[in-house]
Amino acid sequence: MRQALTYQIAGQLDEAAAAYQEVLAQAPSTHDALHMAGAIELTRGNLDKAERLITAAMAVRPSYNAIEHNLRLVHDAKFAALLSKTEDLCERALPILGEFALARGKPHMNSISAEGATSLKKPIHLIGRLDAGESEQSLRRIADLVAPHEPTVWCVGDGIVESAHARNMRRVDAMVGAMPRGGTHVYVGVDYNCASWIDRADADRVIVFCGSAAPSFYIEQLRALARDGSRAIELVFPSQAMAARFGRGHHVLPPPFGVDPHAERVVADVPMQESDARTERSIGVIGQARDSVADATDVDLLRALAGAGPLRIYDPGRLRYSLGTNARVRFIPRRRDGIAEFVARTTCFVHRAATWWTEPAHQELFAAMAASIPVLCPSSSIFAEYIDDGVDGMFYVTDAECVAKVTDLMREPTRAVEMGRAARTKAMRLFDLQQLSRRYAALLCGDRVEPAVAPPSSAELVLER
Known part of the structure; x- marks a missing residue:
């Protein structure tokens, strides 16, 4: 056992697994050997074998925290593998959703700046979730980028939005009818539930900034936002490669990332x-x-x-x-x-x-x-x-x-x-502040915004998974 543990700590998993098998050949009910052998199989991705070994260890020594923890990891991994298969199927449906359900009644793209200026006179509603993560960062940053147009920020969840420029900050509360109405609705991310109020939130135009989310969640949320194709919505992606997953004709904008022009790397030039x-x-x-x-x-x-x-x-x-x-x-x-x-x-x-x-x-x-x-x-x-x-x-x-x-x-x-x-x-x-502000304002005007970097090759878009 001691030699097996030494191998395992050193990352020599093949040697450790062989040593544990030797222990089990002599004493099949050695719970430490069963547990550690199962942990190695979990690391290798052999989930069924890992489950058998760790379950056997549990039978010998029940109510042991480390064994219970690793058994939960096995179950989580098996669930994740099952979920991955579902997501693979949903991914194949995304271009179909983009081409048919979302594109019915194509959104109007202004080509005349005067028309775009007129569209900005309508109210702008930014809608997002506060989670101290990517969604909240994007919501705050977009609010600052389009601050001259005085957007109303609608918070989904219990967090507090604080922005130096967004004057109107409200919380969505379907029970009292507090929700965005009319004008342009800009959804920042899709990782929140809007089923209780989306049908009552009438909009002249709907824009969705797409971030990290599973294909199955995208299908559910975008169908709800598009009302199963009865309402046209526009999708905005942080890269052309991601946009290509959803079909053709979508916007691509650099993410709303902020760079401090005065912050240099302190140690860059240190020998x-x-x-x-x-x-x-x-x-x-x-x-x-x-x-x-x-x-x-x-x-x-x-x-x-x-x-x-x-x-x-x-x-x-x-x-x-x-x-x-x-x-x-x-x-x-x-x-x-x-x-x-x-x-x-x-x-x-x-x-x-x-x-x-x-x-x-x-x-x-x-x-x-x-x-x-x-x-x-x-x-x-x-x-x-x-x-x-x-x-x-x-x-x-x-x-x-x-x-x-x-x-x-x-x-x-x-x-x-x-x-x-x-x-x-x-x-x-x-991520120049003025350039980003102009590009995001152009999107709100209804202009087609072009990508900021050269597109990847068509082969990469089609073949890479």
Whole structure:
């Protein structure tokens, strides 16, 4: 048992599994061996085998917290796998929804600025959820960008909206009839329930800023907003790659990300040999969502990255259980406005993406660029179009390629600094306050807004998943 645990702590899972099997061959009811062997199979993604082993350990030693916890992880992982199959089917329906249900009665696109100016005389209602996350950040930022047009901000949920410029802030309360009516309704995200009032919220025009959400949720929410096709709605996406998932003819705008023009990366020009706690070279990644389960390939990638240099994981979630014994991994808890400080202390930032709808929010990727940090991004990412490979960041296809490129950057700090500077220059251009304000105002005018970056290749749009 001692040797098996030593192998497991060192990440030598094959050797550890074999050692546990030797223990079980001699003593089949050894609960620690059953439990640890099950934990290894969970890490490998062999969920049925993991469930059998951990359930057997529970039978030998019931009411043991660690065993109960890992059994819950197995059940969560099996549910996530089932849900993923459902989402794959729903994803295929998104272009159909976009082409037929949403596009019936195409929204009018003004081509004359005077007409656009007239449309801005109608009231503008911004609707969003307050969750201290991506949705709230986007809602606040859009409210500030279009503040000259005096939008009314409608809050869905119990949080409090505070914006320096939005004068009218109200809470949706269907019970008393408090809801947006008339004018332009701008929904920021779709991750909230509006079923109790959407049929009474009449609008001259409906715009939806699309963020992170599962395809099944998009189908449900967009059908409700479009009233099953009886009301035309316009979709706005943060990238062309994401827009392509929903068919043709949608708006693409850079996300409402804010860059401080005076905030430079403090350690960018400090010689790497003079590293201290503030300037230590490290690799930054974002942890997994709290409702997801760490799979084997993801954990293996992070272990390999830790081998290339000290690894900092922001908001680690359940990754603490898989990587907590690794001395080269440091976990940073999530806090409000903490991402800027996190990325500023890294040498490079690794953006990870599985399916597009589970891809981490764009805030972290753009925060790294704004902080003069080069980003390593999967070429299949919905945000890959914002990276110039080899100039202000790097693309990777496989985990092995990612680790190799990170290793090279850690060995070539001058190159990392040069890429970081190019990344910040791009971020300053993309998220210039005046430019963004004009583009968002143009959208509200009814103008067709063109993408700010070159489109990805058609092959990537069709083939990458």
